[in-house]
Amino acid sequence: MIISEHCSLLGHNTFGIAARARCLVEYDSAEELQAFIRQRNEQMDHTPLLHIGGGSNLLFTKDFEGTILHSRIKGIELLSDADRKVEVRVGAAVVWDDFVDYAVRHGWYGLENLSLIPGEVGASAVQNIGAYGAEAKDVISLVETIDLQTGTPRQFTNYECLYAYRHSIFKTRLRGRYAVTHVRFCLSRDFEPNLEYGGLRLALSKNGIEPNQLDAALLRATIIGIREGKLPDPKVLGNAGSFFTNPIVLRNEYNRIAREFPEVPHYEVDALHVKVPAGWLIEQCGWKGKALGRAGVYEKQALVLVNLGGATGEEIAQLCRTIQTSVRERFQIDIQPEVNFI
Ligand code: EPU
Numbered sequence: 001m002i003i004s005e006h007c008s009l010l011g012h013n014t015f016g017i018a019a020r021a022r023c024l025v026e027y028d029s030a031e032e033l034q035a036f037i038r039q040r041n042e043q044m045d046h047t048p049l050l051h052i053g054g055g056s057n058l059l060f061t062k063d064f065e066g067t068i069l070h071s072r073i074k075g076i077e078l079l080s081d082a083d084r085k086v087e088v089r090v091g092a093a094v095v096w097d098d099f100v101d102y103a104v105r106h107g108w109y110g111l112e113n114l115s116l117i118p119g120e121v122g123a124s125a126v127q128n129i130g131a132y133g134a135e136a137k138d139v140i141s142l143v144e145t146i147d148l149q150t151g152t153p154r155q156f157t158n159y160e161c162l163y164a165y166r167h168s169i170f171k172t173r174l175r176g177r178y179a180v181t182h183v184r185f186c187l188s189r190d191f192e193p194n195l196e197y198g199g200l201r202l203a204l205s206k207n208g209i210e211p212n213q214l215d216a217a218l219l220r221a222t223i224i225g226i227r228e229g230k231l232p233d234p235k236v237l238g239n240a241g242s243f244f245t246n247p248i249v250l251r252n253e254y255n256r257i258a259r260e261f262p263e264v265p266h267y268e269v270d271a272l273h274v275k276v277p278a279g280w281l282i283e284q285c286g287w288k289g290k291a292l293g294r295a296g297v298y299e300k301q302a303l304v305l306v307n308l309g310g311a312t313g314e315e316i317a318q319l320c321r322t323i324q325t326s327v328r329e330r331f332q333i334d335i336q337p338e339v340n341f342i
Contacts, residue, residue: 016238092122
């Protein structure tokens with residue numbers, strides 16, 4: 001276990017915000033985390049506790065006057081391999097894309113479309129990360145956690161996680177209550193490409209890849225190419241990926257927009273609802289490539305807010321609020337941040 005007092009969080013958030021924490025505890029096993037909670041309870045320590053992953057979905061708007069927990073639990077363990085299915089148990093601190101790479105190399109399929117998503121495996125189960133027609137919930141079988149109040153282990157089945165678009169029980173009713181230590185995934189030995197996302201089919205044909213030539217490594221490389229073309233590298237330009245979720249609106253609201261903009265991109269949700277890309281709404285409001293101080297809107301994808309260098313979390317938050325107001329005034333639609341404000 002590594003305990004650091006009064007430390008900088010610069011290396012712990014991809015926005016590159018120079019906030020500080022009173023204490024950072026990085027533990028190496030579920031048992032170490034349990035020992036930490038036991039001690040905290042014995043000392044009747046009621047200071048705030050925050051569990052983080054790779055920091056790729058966080059915005060620190062001020063210093064954190066409490067303890068930040070971070071897992072260092074690594075390891076990818078094959079639990080079963082039968083009937084063309086594998087079940088794998090992965091430590092929460094494994095870098096998500098290292099896991100995708102490992103799986104593709106081992107012939108375990110189902111993660112290819114989620115290539116290059118920043119962050120760690122533990123957070124994938126909290127956020128239900130998703131991209132290019134796939135979501136983590138499609139492959140998660142079980143989430144192993146520790147109760148941060150009592151230190152008791154608890155497992156959640158996929159069903160119990162109440163997964164939905166960018167949502168899980170860990171973001172709503174049980175927010176901040178459980179730390180994910182391991183995630184189990186059910187993957188396939190048979191490669192069945194998910195080509196639902198139009199941009200993916202386009203990229204494959206642009207690269208001259210015929211459907212019969214496609215394998216998992218090629219699909220992964222294509223996804224990486226698409227992401228690199230659209231999304232900024234946090235090592236170069238601080239960001240947290242999509243800053244907002246795509247709003248799910250009532251069909252009559254969508255119809256109202258479509259009357260004015262017949263080409264508005266959208267995804268069908270159900271008979272009553274339609275999802276409209278927040279990036280499109282923000283671009284229509286004229287924000288793409290614009291900035292407020294040191295906080296900017298990425299020039300290639302308006303859904304991504306960027307730290308143009310030395311921005312504070314509050315500056316990014318100010319840009320977020322200004323964009324929300326613009327979108328509300330222009331389209332009467334509320335867009336909500338996907339990023340967690342701390
Ligand atoms: N669009 C614009 N202007 C923009 C951005 C997008 O007009 O500035 C339009 C695009 O032309 C397209 C549509 O909006 O017609 C959708 O854009 P895109 O395919 O880039 O995806 P998105 O809806 O903006 C979502 C995810 C991304 C994921 C992509 C691909 C959310 C919040 N974001 O973005 O996830 O990579 O789809 O599946 O659902 C992330 O979570 O960090 C992330 C990057």
